[in-house]
Amino acid sequence: MITPTIPIEHYLYLSILLFSIGAIGVLLRRNAIVVFMCIELMLNAANLALVTFARYHGDAAGHIYVLLVMAVAAAEVAVGLAIMIQVFRLRRTVDVDELREMRG
Amino acid sequence: MGSYGTLLVLFVLAGGIALVMFTLTHFLGPKAPNPTKDMPFECGNITKRFDQRVSVKFYIVALLFILFDMETVYLYPWAVVYRDLGWMGFWSMVSFVSILVLGLVYVWKKGALDWE
Amino acid sequence: MSITLADLAQLLPVWILVATGLLLLMYEVFANQADRSHYANISVVGFVLALWATYSSLGSGTAYLFGQGATAPLILDGFARAGSLLLLSGGLIATLLSPAYAKNAGHDTGEYYALIVFAVVGMMVMVMAGDLMTFFLGLETMSIAVYALTGLRAGDARSIEAALKYFLMGAFATGFLLFGIAMVYGATGSVALVDLARFLSASDSALSANPILLLGVVLILIGFAFKVAAVPFHMWAPDVYEGAPTPVAGFMAVGVKAAAFLALLRLVMVALGSVEAAPWLPMLRWVSILTILGGNLMALSQSNVKRMLAYSSVSHAGYAMIGIVAAAKGETTAGNAVLFYLTGYTFMTLGAFGVLAFLERKEGGPESERFGAYAGVGFKHPAMGAAMVLFMIALAGMPPTGGFFGKLYLFSAAIRANELPLALVGIAGSLVSVYYYLRVLVHFYMREVPEPGPTPTATRSTQLSLGVALSAALILILGVFPSQWVQVSAKAVASIAAATF
Numbered sequence: 001m002i003t004p005t006i007p008i009e010h011y012l013y014l015s016i017l018l019f020s021i022g023a024i025g026v027l028l029r030r031n032a033i034v035v036f037m038c039i040e041l042m043l044n045a046a047n048l049a050l051v052t053f054a055r056y057h058g059d060a061a062g063h064i065y066v067l068l069v070m071a072v073a074a075a076e077v078a079v080g081l082a083i084m085i086q087v088f089r090l091r092r093t094v095d096v097d098e099l100r101e102m103r104g
Numbered sequence: 105m106g107s108y109g110t111l112l113v114l115f116v117l118a119g120g121i122a123l124v125m126f127t128l129t130h131f132l133g134p135k136a137p138n139p140t141k142d143m144p145f146e147c148g149n150i151t152k153r154f155d156q157r158v159s160v161k162f163y164i165v166a167l168l169f170i171l172f173d174m175e176t177v178y179l180y181p182w183a184v185v186y187r188d189l190g191w192m193g194f195w196s197m198v199s200f201v202s203i204l205v206l207g208l209v210y211v212w213k214k215g216a217l218d219w220e
Numbered sequence: 221m222s223i224t225l226a227d228l229a230q231l232l233p234v235w236i237l238v239a240t241g242l243l244l245l246m247y248e249v250f251a252n253q254a255d256r257s258h259y260a261n262i263s264v265v266g267f268v269l270a271l272w273a274t275y276s277s278l279g280s281g282t283a284y285l286f287g288q289g290a291t292a293p294l295i296l297d298g299f300a301r302a303g304s305l306l307l308l309s310g311g312l313i314a315t316l317l318s319p320a321y322a323k324n325a326g327h328d329t330g331e332y333y334a335l336i337v338f339a340v341v342g343m344m345v346m347v348m349a350g351d352l353m354t355f356f357l358g359l360e361t362m363s364i365a366v367y368a369l370t371g372l373r374a375g376d377a378r379s380i381e382a383a384l385k386y387f388l389m390g391a392f393a394t395g396f397l398l399f400g401i402a403m404v405y406g407a408t409g410s411v412a413l414v415d416l417a418r419f420l421s422a423s424d425s426a427l428s429a430n431p432i433l434l435l436g437v438v439l440i441l442i443g444f445a446f447k448v449a450a451v452p453f454h455m456w457a458p459d460v461y462e463g464a465p466t467p468v469a470g471f472m473a474v475g476v477k478a479a480a481f482l483a484l485l486r487l488v489m490v491a492l493g494s495v496e497a498a499p500w501l502p503m504l505r506w507v508s509i510l511t512i513l514g515g516n517l518m519a520l521s522q523s524n525v526k527r528m529l530a531y532s533s534v535s536h537a538g539y540a541m542i543g544i545v546a547a548a549k550g551e552t553t554a555g556n557a558v559l560f561y562l563t564g565y566t567f568m569t570l571g572a573f574g575v576l577a578f579l580e581r582k583e584g585g586p587e588s589e590r591f592g593a594y595a596g597v598g599f600k601h602p603a604m605g606a607a608m609v610l611f612m613i614a615l616a617g618m619p620p621t622g623g624f625f626g627k628l629y630l631f632s633a634a635i636r637a638n639e640l641p642l643a644l645v646g647i648a649g650s651l652v653s654v655y656y657y658l659r660v661l662v663h664f665y666m667r668e669v670p671e672p673g674p675t676p677t678a679t680r681s682t683q684l685s686l687g688v689a690l691s692a693a694l695i696l697i698l699g700v701f702p703s704q705w706v707q708v709s710a711k712a713v714a715s716i717a718a719a720t721f
Binding site: 012015019022023026032035036039042043045046047049050052053056057059061062065068069072075076079080082083084086087090091094096099 | 353356357360364367368371374375377380381383384387391392394396398399401402403405406409410411
Binding site: 006070071074077078082085 | 107108163164167168170171173174175177178181
């Protein structure tokens with residue numbers, strides 16, 4: 001095993017930064033596709049943290065968790081995009097602020 | 105900082121090569137433009153204008169591709185330790201792939217794979 | 221580690237459900253399309269077999285599957301089995317409520333029932349999970365199935381809008397949860413709940429010296445709060461419940477919530493409860509108070525019955541959270557109270573949504589879901605009206621129903637855990653809720669129809685009546701003979717405590 005010369009904290013800062021960009025993006029952006037991309041960014045930030053810690057602990061399980069998360073995220077993408085296509089067909093928009101069929 | 109330096113060299117090299125390639129073809133390549141050549145090219149489908157509607161089947165095939173493509177991610181680590189896992193690993197993968205096959209049968213029979 | 225056939229046999233209920241789901245999908249594409257009545261029947265048979273398999277294993281000891289000891293990814297203890305019984309009954313009743321409604325709404329397909337079955341598989345994995353990653357997989361199996369179920373009323377703008385909102389909010393919550401899991405993994409080197417427990421109880425400073433761990437636990441709890449629609453993470457709930465097909469809304473309100481609370485209970489009892497004066501205690505306490513007050517106050521001002529039930533289910537998440545707080549303080553009876561409460565909540569809420577599904581007009585639409593639209597239906601459909609009386613009394617927490625004992629156990633557990641203010645807030649919330657639950661009954665038994673307009677028309681179906689009758693019977697049995705289930709759930713919760721170290 002090569003001793004990593006980039007300290008582990010740097011990976012962690014990057015991961016927290018990515019997570020924050022994603023979370024803020026979800027709260028600020030109105031286009032459902034962009035919101036969804038921000039969510040994917042949050043998931044990938046978690047993946048980065050998982051591989052970093054797996055390397056740090058010398059534990060192979062962490063790498064497998066990332067594969068699990070990737071497959072789960074792909075399933076989520078499929079269902080999510082299918083829903084968005086359906087929304088667009090019906091409403092000609094995917095702006096979450098313009099979807100206000102229900103109030104109360 | 106040492107390993108970041110290595111990364112920087114990698115980026116500079118990769119970017120430099122791409123830049124050199126583009127410049128060289130721009131100056132050295134022969135140019136004879138005509139309308140057919142200027143059309144955007146995609147393989148398979150007949151190319152359409154951007155504002156035209158694409159059949160929704162196209163999205164469905166793309167979505168299904170993502171799903172089945174992602175599942176191969178499990179085949180790689182499995183294949184690496186295949187001999188160590190023994191019969192348990194074999195039967196685990198058989199059951200996993202069988203469920204995927206049922207999924208494939210389902211989307212096939214639903215007609216989600218038909219282009220027209 | 222090797223997988224033995226005996227291990228696999230332990231998971232029989234899960235295999236039965238997976239096979240049922242796959243069978244439904246194959247039936248959908250291969251069988252004669254003219255005959256759609258069998259989907260629900262296949263599904264019901266699957267649920268009944270899985271219930272039987274779970275019930276017959278209720279007395280057996282704890283099994284650790286696919287791993288070493290208590291760090292195993294799947295832990296089949298009494299708690300997992302009792303929780304599975306509850307979730308399977310929820311799935312069964314939701315399936316019974318569906319066929320008539322689904323036929324009207326045009327989504328009476330094999331996929332609909334398969335998705336319910338797969339969602340229950342995910343829920344069962346959640347309550348069996350011995351580590352956070354397995355829990356995550358169960359949660360996603362459940363969530364992805366429920367996103368799709370919400371949007372199944374294709375062509376209905378409300379349904380598809382609800383699906384999009386639910387999907388975006390749910391995926392957002394997943395992001396928090398997963399990042400929290402990654403942080404816990406980083407801090408402790410493992411995702412197993414018992415390893416987290418060992419780490420936390422190793423020294424008093426384990427937490428204060430480790431901001432990453434604290435961040436991880438807080439993010440996981442925020443993810444939970446989103447999934448159970450606790451205030452201030454509840455804003456998706458009313459729109460989603462209003463837009464989703466009515467039986468699906470009922471299934472979401474009970475199944476998703478019960479599975480998430482049971483998993484949270486295991487997390488709290490195994491790991492988080494070992495920390496004295498933990499920093500997340502005040503957070504849970506405030507979430508509980510805000511959820512009870514917010515849910516009840518917003519339910520008061522609703523004019524749409526489905527939205528009212530949505531806010532009511534928000535407030536019920538608040539009551540259950542009281543039990544979680546007490547469990548986090550080490551109160552031994554709290555876990556039992558939460559399990560009992562969730563059981564009662566499952567049947568009374570499913571029953572109420574079942575009556576609404578019975579009365580929903582073919583064209584649907586928000587107009588037919590107003591309180592006023594239900595004027596006099598109690599006289600027109602006496603049996604359904606009587607069932608609704610029972611469910612509303614139960615939701616308000618009055619005897620002789622399981623709802624009363626659920627709240628009684630929760631509030632007394634809170635008082636024993638020195639959380640008197642929480643119990644008082646809970647009682648105040650219950651008193652407020654009497655108003656809006658009785659308001660439904662006032663409209664049901666109104667003599668004259670005040671405002672002419674679209675009124676609900678009944679959808680007759682044997683399965684639906686059976687589902688409502690089953691919910692009504694179970695909520696009454698829980699109210700009249702609570703001790704039976706109390707004993708089962710007490711044993712179940714004790715099995716977690718026994719297995720911790």
